[in-house]
Amino acid sequence: MNATTFFMLIVRRQLLLAVRRPIEIANPLLFFLMVIVLFPLGLGPAPAQLATFAPGIFWIVVLLANLLTADTLFRSDFDDGSLEQLLLSRQPLYLSALAAITAHWLLTGVLLALVSPVFALMLNLAPSAIPTLMGALLLGSAVLSLLGGVGAALTVGLKRGGMLISLLILPLYLPVLIFGHGAVVASVGGLPVAPYLAILGAMLCLAIALAPLAMALGLRISVDA
Amino acid sequence: MWSFFHKLGSPPWLYRISGSILRWLLPLTIVALFAGAVWGLLFTPPDFRQGNSYRIIYIHVPAAVVALAGYYVMAIAGAISLIWKMKMADVALRASAPIGAALTFIALVTGAIWGKPTWGTWWVWDARITSMLILLFLYLGIIALYEAYDNKEAAGKACAVLALVGTVNIPIIYKSVDWWYSLHQPASIKFTGESTIDPSMLYPLLFMITAFYALFTCCLLLNMRAELLSRERRTGWIARLVAESR
Amino acid sequence: MTAATRPVLLEARDLGLARGGRQLFESLTLTCNSGDWIHLQGANGTGKTSLLRILAGLSRLGFEGEVSCMAELLYLGHHSAVKPLLTPRENLAMHLSGAIQRDAAAIDHALAAVDLYGYENRPCNSLSAGQQRRVNLARLYLSEAPLWLLDEPYTAIDVGGVQRLEARMAEHIADGGGIIMTSHQRVSQPGVSTVSLDEAASQHGAES
Numbered sequence: 204m205n206a207t208t209f210f211m212l213i214v215r216r217q218l219l220l221a222v223r224r225p226i227e228i229a230n231p232l233l234f235f236l237m238v239i240v241l242f243p244l245g246l247g248p249a250p251a252q253l254a255t256f257a258p259g260i261f262w263i264v265v266l267l268a269n270l271l272t273a274d275t276l277f278r279s280d281f282d283d284g285s286l287e288q289l290l291l292s293r294q295p296l297y298l299s300a301l302a303a304i305t306a307h308w309l310l311t312g313v314l315l316a317l318v319s320p321v322f323a324l325m326l327n328l329a330p331s332a333i334p335t336l337m338g339a340l341l342l343g344s345a346v347l348s349l350l351g352g353v354g355a356a357l358t359v360g361l362k363r364g365g366m367l368i369s370l371l372i373l374p375l376y377l378p379v380l381i382f383g384h385g386a387v388v389a390s391v392g393g394l395p396v397a398p399y400l401a402i403l404g405a406m407l408c409l410a411i412a413l414a415p416l417a418m419a420l421g422l423r424i425s426v427d428a
Numbered sequence: 429m430w431s432f433f434h435k436l437g438s439p440p441w442l443y444r445i446s447g448s449i450l451r452w453l454l455p456l457t458i459v460a461l462f463a464g465a466v467w468g469l470l471f472t473p474p475d476f477r478q479g480n481s482y483r484i485i486y487i488h489v490p491a492a493v494v495a496l497a498g499y500y501v502m503a504i505a506g507a508i509s510l511i512w513k514m515k516m517a518d519v520a521l522r523a524s525a526p527i528g529a530a531l532t533f534i535a536l537v538t539g540a541i542w543g544k545p546t547w548g549t550w551w552v553w554d555a556r557i558t559s560m561l562i563l564l565f566l567y568l569g570i571i572a573l574y575e576a577y578d579n580k581e582a583a584g585k586a587c588a589v590l591a592l593v594g595t596v597n598i599p600i601i602y603k604s605v606d607w608w609y610s611l612h613q614p615a616s617i618k619f620t621g622e623s624t625i626d627p628s629m630l631y632p633l634l635f636m637i638t639a640f641y642a643l644f645t646c647c648l649l650l651n652m653r654a655e656l657l658s659r660e661r662r663t664g665w666i667a668r669l670v671a672e673s674r
Numbered sequence: 675m676t677a678a679t680r681p682v683l684l685e686a687r688d689l690g691l692a693r694g695g696r697q698l699f700e701s702l703t704l705t706c707n708s709g710d711w712i713h714l715q716g717a718n719g720t721g722k723t724s725l726l727r728i729l730a731g732l733s734r735l736g737f738e739g740e741v742s743c744m745a746e747l748l749y750l751g752h753h754s755a756v757k758p759l760l761t762p763r764e765n766l767a768m769h770l771s772g773a774i775q776r777d778a779a780a781i782d783h784a785l786a787a788v789d790l791y792g793y794e795n796r797p798c799n800s801l802s803a804g805q806q807r808r809v810n811l812a813r814l815y816l817s818e819a820p821l822w823l824l825d826e827p828y829t830a831i832d833v834g835g836v837q838r839l840e841a842r843m844a845e846h847i848a849d850g851g852g853i854i855m856t857s858h859q860r861v862s863q864p865g866v867s868t869v870s871l872d873e874a875a876s877q878h879g880a881e882s
Contacts, residue, residue: 204772204776212768213770215768216768216770219760219764219768220757220759220760223759223760223797224759279757280770282753283753283754283755283756283757284751284752284753284754284755285755285757285770286770287732287749287751287753287755288749288755288769288770288771289770289771290731290732291730291731291732291747291749291771291772292770292771292772292773293746293772293773294772299770353589353590353593357573357586357589357590358573358576360577360582361576361577363576367572367573367576370565370568370569370572371569371572371573371590373565374562374565374566374569374597374601375593375594375597375601377562377601377604377605378597378600378601378603378604381604381605381607381608382604385608406600409596409600413593413596414593417589417592417593420510420585420589421586421589423734424582424585424586424589425582425586426732427579427582427732427733427734427735428577428578428579428582428583428586428735579735579736581735581736582735585735662695
């Protein structure tokens, strides 16, 4: 079996597992919605004020949603022994890790990007900024999934990895927060957004090149320990 | 070259050589820190805007510089541990994390103390302080990950991976945070080009930075020796060492 | 065929492992040629599973010695690697291990061989523990790997199942494969060589 077929096999497997338990797909979205609701309640419902904070609120919630789901990335495969089998498969672990991340991104980042216009209107974000928001979310959430995967790979063997993974990964998420937020703010202000998206794209290229390597090392260590 | 590497991988040799280095480096460091502090605090002119309060840079800046360098030391140790599977590199990685975290913490606290007379507030979300805070989180992440693993050999490897990931990310994080906010004075010490800081203030600062590097080295060696003793406590060379010292 | 002409599948030299200050085994040397069927024996806690994981290359830290594995291997561990949400068919078609046949006919044949005919399209969480184990064992009929490392393959399998399993293993040996397995049960097949870890432990026990 060649590497591309195996890559597609893993993506299909992860998606099928998610479809069989739809609540797993809905969870990040529900979390997203509920946290968004917290902000008007906490900050006050004044539309102008919400509109100012909307880009920041969005990105923080995306960060948290990604963080929460990252922990589950390899957990069940580790528990039931599938991960051992993957390590022994002689398929490039780099591509296998990338495949798992691709599936994770489709199920969290892409879904969040697709529903984001609704939430953007709820937070009174300027409608003209919505395409930028979606584009930045698509790029940025892919970086977040890759970084989250590194944290997940390093902590999957530990009994209480959940809290630890936030300490490990949140600092690494910050550049995405800064530039993703910057893109939306620029778009609201009518400024060019291409530089922001380009930087997010550059981060994505770097993350695709390096994060799966770290994941592969992390998974070997976790299965070993 | 390779025999040197091989020796470096041997705990008794490392223990012995680090002992003889510390014998002269430790007193030298203490004298240098004391001398640098006296030079900086008593024999430099006051700043025309900040008066005497700027003198905290003789602790703040060296701590910040060495804290950042410490992360790279840790990452290099991690790379050596992953590539050449050298156990002593794990020990170095483990030993440098708390020192780096402590220096980062010192830089943050002195930054806050400096901020009070300068900006009238203890905490300002400016680029450098925020970056230092993130560096502290990165250090704490390494320490927490190490402690979470029961198998210490695996812990060392996992931390090595994390330190390398952090190393790639630090420049990106710093540049992002810089871009995000720039309220601080622009970088004023440059080794190339014109310096905006007066030489009478700069020389003691460079001296203190060197002294802090020496301090880092001393702490690293001391920590590594403690870690070596605890890891190798069941081996023969430690039993002989204990017998000799009695 | 003599041992000299048979290809070496796996070679382990001077293996030693200590856990929690106790030496489990020391200077253990083991070679598995094509056609070798090795049964690792030992009481609980003598390091059978650890040894198997070292041989498989899953454990790389904390042991002494060298393992060189020349062949692709099939590893059957304590965990069944069966996804409860997938059907037996899907589990095998999307199994993460390498070197297995994945075409539908082969999978159906394998499921029939482990007596799961009629269950191939039910989700595995509706199957019993023994049936789930057998989904995993169906891989033995799909595997293209020459070397099998089996950790307690008989657990939760009924008498008839064990007989069929042994027949399949004998067939694999006859085809020039190699097997290293652990089991508390006796393996009643000709040509099985035994390596005992009890001796390795008791030797050292006298010392410490």
